[in-house]
Amino acid sequence: MPLIYMIRHGEAASGWDADMDPGLSEKGRAQAESVAREIERKVGARRPLITSPLRRCRETSLPLARLWSSDPVIDARVGEIPSPMHDLEARGKWLRAFMAGSWTNDGTGVDFLAWRDGVVEALLGLKQDTVIFSHFIAINVAAGRALADDRVVCFRPDNCSVTVFDTKGGKLALVEQGREAETKVN
Secondary structure, eight states: OOEEEEEEOOOBSSOTTTOSSOOBOHHHHHHHHHHHHHHHHHHOSOOOEEEOSSHHHHHHHHHHHHHTTOOOEEOGGGSOOOOSOOOHHHHHHHHHHHHTSBSOOOSSSOOHHHHHHHHHHHHHTOOSOEEEEEOHHHHHHHHHHHHTOOBSOSSOBOTTOEEEEEOGGGSOEEEEOOOBOOOOOO
């Protein structure tokens, strides 16, 4: 069964309520370099790389892509949860409130359950060990499915933490939970 190494992106240069698609901060770039070395030690041989289309994930994937002389595949299914609004301040408030709840459609017109199912389908469709650069909520989707926990936030993966899943019998199983921290949403 394939192992999936889900990595939360490095620290972003700004938060969800300040920029629609920020790149990495200086600290985030250092975290990306560090996690590339960690994955190379942990995984060994080159594996397929997948990244969210957002800059902070693409930039986090670059050091490992260079080490493995590989091009990450961009897959929106492991991207950020869709925002029901574009006003940055309102978007940040919405996300903080949404993260405190469980998975429901909240009347915003966005089908969050379909998005969540898309994340899981993307992971279960993998045929070989894969490294994925993704986001706080998407990693929580996988953890929630593996743990049968319907909360939006099951744990708080730190920037560049690595959470490992197995796809035993067509289901996600949590092998190793990534490092946690009280981090801001970015």
